[in-house]
Amino acid sequence: MPPAASPDSSTATAEQALSGTQLPSVEELLDESAAPEEPAPPPRYRLPQAAVPPNIMLQSAVTRLVEQKEQIDQLARNGLLAGLLPPEWSASPGNELRAFVASVVPFASDSVRGETVAARVPLKFLLGHSQRWGKADVAEPNSLSSYLASDERGNSGTSDHAEVMLLSPLGLGWAQSGRSRVGFLRAMGLESMAARVTALPYPAPEQLALYQVNHDGLTQFWCVMDKRRLRALPVPALSLPLLTAYGVAAPQAWPSNWPDPSEVGAALALARMGKAAAEVDLVKLVDKIGRDQANDAWTGASLMQLHTWVPRWRFFLTSFIGLPAGLLLLAALALPGRVEAAAVAAALGFAGGAIAALAAPWIYARRKHLS
Structure with missing residues (x-):
């Protein structure tokens, strides 16, 4: 049987434990600034999230496009891209974002619209126009971000409401109203914003075909819908990853039984005058070529x-x-x-x-x- 511990040994052990524990001083207890600030809980929103296709590859391509557009806006705002951007993007002042979508996403149009509802749009899938102002230009960014991100901005009757056009099959949206707030809210770390969301259709992947042609000594990429309507891709580095992730087949050679690329290029140049998105009807072009050949025939x-x-x-x-x-x-x-x-x-x-x-x-x- 082990001997019982003596009172002196117990007292010594307690003193050693107390000496090894460092208690805060009175000054530290009274200093409120030393206490770490707890992060504010995330805000709770009532509006539902806008639906996007559950395609991981497509979502990744859309997110990449949104990030590239944000970087382009930052460089353009600093004047580092003067004269380097496609002229279509600045052909209509005030509609730069719409022109960007028309040139990057062929056959995207808001002429045929679906239902409009109030919803929250994920910012990682939303294109904005951040060339005017950003987070550094705001005196109180926290209060402004709370105001612009609130659910009330999705009501059409309120001030500073936002409108978003959403290509539902792609899961890609762009701000029709409230374009500048998109990049600001993204810089503030928010994940979504409220808006009046209008669903837009987009052609199925089977309706689209990509072609790589050599015209005027340059490699160009064209997109054809339903083997008839043709549009050029002025920035293929932005368009091709999105379209291929959507399910469109990779670019292929121009068919030999279709009009010559020089004829198509001339028709595109003629259609591009005064239009942001030039389009050529291949069926009408074939008829025109036939009439021109008949008119070149000699006759008495x-x-x-x-x-x-x-x-x-x-x-x-x-x-x-x-x-x-x-x-x-x-x-x-x-x-x-x-x-x-x-x-x-x-x-x-x-x-x-x-x-x-x-x-x-x-x-x-x-x-x-x-x-």
């Missing part, structure tokens, strides 16, 4: 059918009508009968030959030059 025609020249009618009437008439009159007055008959025949033949030279189809001309 008269001078009167040509519209590439204008006759000098005064000279013609004086030389071929007035002169023969004068000769006829002179022959009738001064010449004997037989000589008069010969002169009359010569004058009539001269005038008739001139008229026949204008009206008879004795020349060859292209059909496109005929009236």
Whole structure:
């Protein structure tokens, strides 16, 4: 049986334990600033989240596109991309974001709209326009972020409400109203914002086809929908990852039985005048090429059918009508009968030959030059 511990040994052990424990001083207990600040609980929202496709690859591609757009805005705001951005993006001041979507996401349009509801849109899937102001330009960013991110901004009757166009099949949205707040709220660490969300359709992956062509010594990428409507991809580095993640087949060679790339390029250049998103109808282009080839064919025609020249009618009437008439009159007055008959025949033949030279189809001309 072990011996019982003596009172002296117990007291010594307690003193050692107390000496090893460092208690806070009175100053530390009274100092409130030393206490760590607990993070504020995340706000609770009532509005539902906008639905996005459950495709991990597509979500990753959309997130990547949103991040790239944010970086482009930052560089453009600092003036580092002056003259380097596609001209389509700045063709319509005030609609830069819409022009960006039209050039990066072919055939994206808000002309056909679905239901509009109040919802919260994930910021990682939302395109904004952050070239005007950001977090550093706000005096009280916390209060402003709470105000702009609240559910009330999703009501159309309130001030500073936001509107978002959402391509539902892609899960990609862009702010139609409240474009600048998207980057600000993202910089504040928020995950979503309230808005009036309008669902938009988008063609199925099977309707789209990507083609890689060499035109004017440059490699270009074109997107064709339903084997008819064609749009060029001015920034393929942004468009191709999104479209392939959506399910569109990888770019392929231009079909040999389709119009020549030079013809398509010329039609695109003509359609691009005054339009942010140039589009070519391949069926109409084939018909136009057929008509042009038919107009280039040679055919018999008269001078009167040509519209590439204008006759000098005064000279013609004086030389071929007035002169023969004068000769006829002179022959009738001064010449004997037989000589008069010969002169009359010569004058009539001269005038008739001139008229026949204008009206008879004795020349060859292209059909496109005929009236």
